[in-house]
Amino acid sequence: MANPRRIEQVNVLIREVIAGVLAREIPFPDATLVTVTRVAASEDLYYATVFVSVLGGDEAAVLERLKEATGDIQHRLNRTLRMRPVPRITFAIDEEEKRRERVEKLLSDEAKTIEPEE
Numbered sequence: 001m002a003n004p005r006r007i008e009q010v011n012v013l014i015r016e017v018i019a020g021v022l023a024r025e026i027p028f029p030d031a032t033l034v035t036v037t038r039v040a041a042s043e044d045l046y047y048a049t050v051f052v053s054v055l056g057g058d059e060a061a062v063l064e065r066l067k068e069a070t071g072d073i074q075h076r077l078n079r080t081l082r083m084r085p086v087p088r089i090t091f092a093i094d095e096e097e098k099r100r101e102r103v104e105k106l107l108s109d110e111a112k113t114i115e116p117e118e
Contacts, residue, residue, distance in 0.1 A: 002084050011039040013081060015038065020047070026073075035052060036050060063092075
């Protein structure tokens with residue numbers, strides 16, 4: 001089992017590398033923004049789930065595109081990171097991000113309905 005600090009460092013490294021690859025090398029439909037929100041590596045650092053959020057596009061199509069490109073992204077990660085083993089990655093839609101956005105919208109709507117006291 002890896003040190004929690006090491007796991008966090010690996011999460012940050014993976015997020016940075018994959019975010020760069022997605023921005024430069026993976027084509028998505030026009031007006032679709034894909035953002036790496038977080039990475040969760042397993043305690044043994046053999047696996048990592050990369051969470052993404054999708055704006056302006058179909059989440060299912062983006063997730064399918066990411067699954068198709070996982071081999072290329074994994075290869076880039078293997079060459080870039082100077083560690084062994086490099087965690088095997090999988091992609092998932094970040095549901096926490098969706099919940100956060102929904103709560104923020106509800107709070108914003110609630111604030112608009114409250115009339116200021118005179």
